Amino acid sequence: MADSDVKALTGGLELPDFETTAFTTPPPLAEAKVAIVTSASLHHPDQDDFEPIDTGYRVLDGSRRDYMCGHWSPNFDATGIALDLNTVFPIDRLDELAADGTIGEVSDIHLSYAGNQFDLSGVRMDSGPAGAKFLRDHEVDVVLFTPV
Amino acid sequence: MSTLAHVFEEAGIATVALGSIGAHIQGTAPPRGLWCDFPLGRPLGKPNDADFQHRVLAHAFGLLTSPEPVVEKFAESIDDDGTATMSCELPPRHDPSLHPAVDEANGLRQAYDRAVAKLGNRTGAGRVVAADDIGAAVQSFVRVAEGTPWKEAGIPGIPARVAQDIRGYYETAALALAEHAPAPWAGARWFFTSTEAGRTIMAARKAMADAGEKQPIWFFLAPGDM
Secondary structure: OOHHHHHHHHHHOOOOOOOOOOOOOOOOHHHOEEEEEEOEOEEOOOOOOOOOOOOOEEEEEOOOOOOEEOOOOOOOOOHHHHHOHHHOOOHHHHHHHHHOOOOOEEOOEEEEEEOOOOOOHHHHHHHHHHHHHHHHHOOOOEEEEEOO | OHHHHHHHHHOOOEEEEEEOOHHHHHHHOOOEEEEOOOOOOOOOOOOOOHHHHHHHHHHHHHHHHOOOOEEEEOOOOOOOOOOOOOOOOOOOOOOOOOOHHHHHHHHOHHHHHHHHHHHOOOOOOOOOOOHHHHHHHHHHHHHHHOOOOHHHOOOOOOHHHHHHHHHHHHHHHHHHHOOOOOOOOHHHHHHHHHOHHHHHHHHHHHHHHHOOOOHHHHHOOOOOOO
């Protein structure tokens, strides 16, 4: 078992194609509200776990640290996030960057999706736009996407 | 991640996407992407290394000043040579009336509880099998390995999810037993090659494949390159 061999298994996956690349110019980082959106299927224990096919999202409370990883794939190292949440979800690092003024503000809510989806149409047409609107309504300017 | 990045930018939010697989993040061309050549499961690179994580974030957020779409590679890589394995003692045989894998799982309970008390439970038991029921779940895979059809073996859920909880229980317990932070994949290699439960799951996986069961039912019991 080796990381390179596991990554090679994904070589045949069909990648989504975008005719154009949307591009939003953010405010200066020192004035921006920043949120994390992860595909690690994180959720709080009192929220629904992710199903094998699940294109929805969970809203994460940035003041909590009781996250569970609901990702279904066996194809990642799990001890990194078990030791340190920030290995996948760098919430403490963002708090530090806000404290020293590098970023304007850390959002008090973040989002989590399930990354192991083969049919991305639901994400692209439904839960993706809904999650983006949800964060826009909370005046989020910048999103950091993290996989697992 | 890149799909969501395109969607969020269309909605008026600037994004930066981290990616662990170069071909994916370059092939999907997110508005701003940073290829971090780190092992899967560690997109910020190194657990408990705030300085390293901050270097990743500094590069990522620096991309926000680009006037056009951009994908760059983080300067540092983290390799996995496929050999590092966790080093920790397994419990001695306690109840000879039990299968060795079940006895082993029961013997790890105190270590598991210590790890959860210290670190929280992010990847351990509890997604479908509670810690109290891990021994019974292991026993169900013993039955499969010994020839019982998986649907009759009492597996308490979708086999891949049950196996994930068993592996998570073991890897979490190992964090309390080991004297070191494990190298990437070292926990998984330890589980599948050094523990009775891991070897039992691999034997059950082979038994299911040999019996002609549908590939998704057995394949996802372990990493795909095993």
